[in-house]
Amino acid sequence: MIAAVMEAIGEPLVLRQVPDPSPAPDGAVVRVAANGVCRSDWHAWVGDVRVPALPHVLGHEFTGVVEAVGSEVKTHRPGERVIVPFSQGDGTCEMCRSGHENVCEHVHLPGFSSWGGYAEYVAVPRADANLIRLPDGVGFVEGASMGCRFMTSFHGLVDQAQVRAGEWVAIHGCGGIGLAAVQIATALGASVVAVDISPAALAMARELGAVATIDARDGDAVKAVREVTGGGAHVSVDALGIAATCRAALMSLRTRGRHLQVGLPTQADHGQIPLNINAIVARELQVLGTFGMQPSRYPAMLRMVERGQLNPGRLVTGTIPLGKVSEVLAAMSGFATVGVTVVDRFTAA
Numbered sequence: 005m006i007a008a009v010m011e012a013i014g015e016p017l018v019l020r021q022v023p024d025p026s027p028a029p030d031g032a033v034v035r036v037a038a039n040g041v042c043r044s045d046w047h048a049w050v051g052d053v054r055v056p057a058l059p060h061v062l063g064h065e066f067t068g069v070v071e072a073v074g075s076e077v078k079t080h081r082p083g084e085r086v087i088v089p090f091s092q093g094d095g096t097c098e099m100c101r102s103g104h105e106n107v108c109e110h111v112h113l114p115g116f117s118s119w120g121g122y123a124e125y126v127a128v129p130r131a132d133a134n135l136i137r138l139p140d141g142v143g144f145v146e147g148a149s150m151g152c153r154f155m156t157s158f159h160g161l162v163d164q165a166q167v168r169a170g171e172w173v174a175i176h177g178c179g180g181i182g183l184a185a186v187q188i189a190t191a192l193g194a195s196v197v198a199v200d201i202s203p204a205a206l207a208m209a210r211e212l213g214a215v216a217t218i219d220a221r222d223g224d225a226v227k228a229v230r231e232v233t234g235g236g237a238h239v240s241v242d243a244l245g246i247a248a249t250c251r252a253a254l255m256s257l258r259t260r261g262r263h264l265q266v267g268l269p270t271q272a273d274h275g276q277i278p279l280n281i282n283a284i285v286a287r288e289l290q291v292l293g294t295f296g297m298q299p300s301r302y303p304a305m306l307r308m309v310e311r312g313q314l315n316p317g318r319l320v321t322g323t324i325p326l327g328k329v330s331e332v333l334a335a336m337s338g339f340a341t342v343g344v345t346v347v348d349r350f351t352a353a
């Protein structure tokens with residue numbers, strides 16, 4: 005099969021013929037139809053996130069068709085259209101057994117723990133748990149655009165922050181994950197104020213439902229959010245993971261507000277961002293994380309997509325051949341990408 009192979013950190017991926025994967029007894033092989041290009045790929049590409057060994061194949065936001073299943077697989081058959089969660093449980097730990105496979109103690113991340121979707125075929129472990137049927141009404145590209153950022157936002161806003169209709173949600177950082185959060189929070193009945201430094205990203209946030217946008221270059225974003233929301237947001241989202249957006253998101257909350265951290269810090273921050281603990285204590289703020297989404301929550305999200313309440317396809321700003329992934333990753337170094345780019349063909353150009 006053709007794969008885009010990472011042979012060295014930070015160097016362009018190389019299109020190569022590599023051996024086809026075969027399914028484990030409890031696993032499946034999926035013929036990839038589409039795979040989203042994500043900032044998490046970029047984190048691995050620049051070396052922030054370690055992969056087991058080089059050469060390696062990235063890609064964790066994929067949809068496709070089941071090509072083959074192992075002898076122990078009971079609920080899936082070749083020919084099925086599927087979407088695959090990027091944070092997969094082993095089924096044995098306390099988190100898996102309580103329905104939180106996405107935060108499994110031995111979590112498996114396709115495209116990081118093993119070779120991923122920048123290839124014609126991917127091996128998926130524990131297929132009965134980790135393959136989710138993609139409804140006929142949801143396209144492969146649209147499905148891939150949900151594969152990580154969208155469903156992470158969905159789980160974060162719906163399950164973790166528990167956004168309610170009528171609340172103010174302030175979203176700091178309008179890349180793929182922030183724009184997904186804008187659309188989902190709007191669909192939940194919240195009023196969204198979006199913050200970014202890119203006029204193009206803010207324009208897209210408005211198109212996706214934001215009722216107010218703030219250009220953080222114009223001055224004090226915290227003050228601006230507090231003014232727009234009449235005293236602070238009920239829920240704030242840091243969708244970027246840098247100190248400036250994380251602190252601004254936390255401080256733009258009203259008393260008893262909930263902060264949702266979605267963005268991951270870069271290696272330069274060593275995963276650490278100092279926060280105003282006095283404010284967290286005195287104003288009873290909550291700080292919540294979110295990581296992927298467990299398989300049992302996919303049907304709820306996919307139903308909203310089927311009914312048109314959510315439209316992840318609107319976040320897709322372009323589809324590319326496999327040979328162009330490196331260009332998108334390079335553009336991410338300068339935060340020059342808007343929306344979501346999806347690979348939908350396995351050619352060089």
Ligand SMILES: [Zn+2]
Pocket residue numbers: 093094095096097098099100101105107108109110
């Ligand atoms: Zn587990």
Ligand SMILES: [Zn+2]
Pocket residue numbers: 042043044045064065151152153
């Ligand atoms: Zn991703």
